[in-house]
Amino acid sequence: MFTWLSENASVVQAVAAIVTALIWLVYLQILVGGIRRNKRAWLSINRGAGDGMNAHVLVSNLGNEPVYLRDILMKVRTDEKTTPAFITERQEYSREELGDALNGTLQGPLQGGAYRSLGDLREIFRRAGLSDAPEELEKINEIEFVVFGATHTTAGACKTYSVVCDDNNNLRLDPTRMQTRRLSRWRCRRIGRRAAAEGA
Known part of the structure; x- marks a missing residue:
């Protein structure tokens, strides 16, 4: 397992970065939606x-x-x-x-x-x-x-x-x-x- 991770570290980092970005985008959408609803x-x-x-x-x-x-x-x-x-x-x-x-x-x-x-x-x-x-x-x-x-x-x-x-x-x-x-x-x-x- 560790050998596979070390061999594919760049791929794992890229996938982790994409997943993190998607999570932040979801949080951002929820935050912006809440602000818009409050001002509506x-x-x-x-x-x-x-x-x-x-x-x-x-x-x-x-x-x-x-x-x-x-x-x-x-x-x-x-x-x-x-x-x-x-x-x-x-x-x-x-x-x-x-x-x-x-x-x-x-x-x-x-x-x-x-x-x-x-x-x-x-x-x-x-x-x-x-x-x-x-x-x-x-x-x-x-x-x-x-x-x-x-x-x-x-x-x-x-x-x-x-x-x-x-x-x-x-x-x-x-x-x-x-x-x-x-x-x-x-x-x-x-x-x-x-x-x-x-x-x-």
């Missing part, structure tokens, strides 16, 4: 804190890094059409009601682990210029919320809710999928451009 923006959209039109829509930052919320888009789909509206500015309140002008917008940094309420559905509908009359709510099939944010790159997320009205015309939002869908940079740009072209 992860926004979540959920319904909570109320029922029906009093339910709030919440945006949470599940990542470690702060995310700057830039715009929030709502799309309301009926059988006839899809109505997009940016709901970033809280125009349903006067400046006197808000007290602080900065409370009049949903823009701003969202720290890791923090959340922000977009308002309850009644407020959001007023902000979007939509009617919350029972006969109008019955026509709605789906509501989609799209959040545009920014870290060192563009961050985006969207979640779609199907709309169910009970016999008492109480609206309920049921998510079409439990997880919030993350949006790539190019998809954020495309959705934003299309909404702007449609006059949102």
Whole structure:
């Protein structure tokens, strides 16, 4: 055994060097992947804190890094059409009601682990210029919320809710999928451009 090793020392050293390099490459990939995951923006959209039109829509930052919320888009789909509206500015309140002008917008940094309420559905509908009359709510099939944010790159997320009205015309939002869908940079740009072209 030792004779074979001494005779093939150069080959053994080369193989050992290659194996060591491969092990270090694996460790490097794990390290870089962990750093990228920690810096990756992860926004979540959920319904909570109320029922029906009093339910709030919440945006949470599940990542470690702060995310700057830039715009929030709502799309309301009926059988006839899809109505997009940016709901970033809280125009349903006067400046006197808000007290602080900065409370009049949903823009701003969202720290890791923090959340922000977009308002309850009644407020959001007023902000979007939509009617919350029972006969109008019955026509709605789906509501989609799209959040545009920014870290060192563009961050985006969207979640779609199907709309169910009970016999008492109480609206309920049921998510079409439990997880919030993350949006790539190019998809954020495309959705934003299309909404702007449609006059949102």
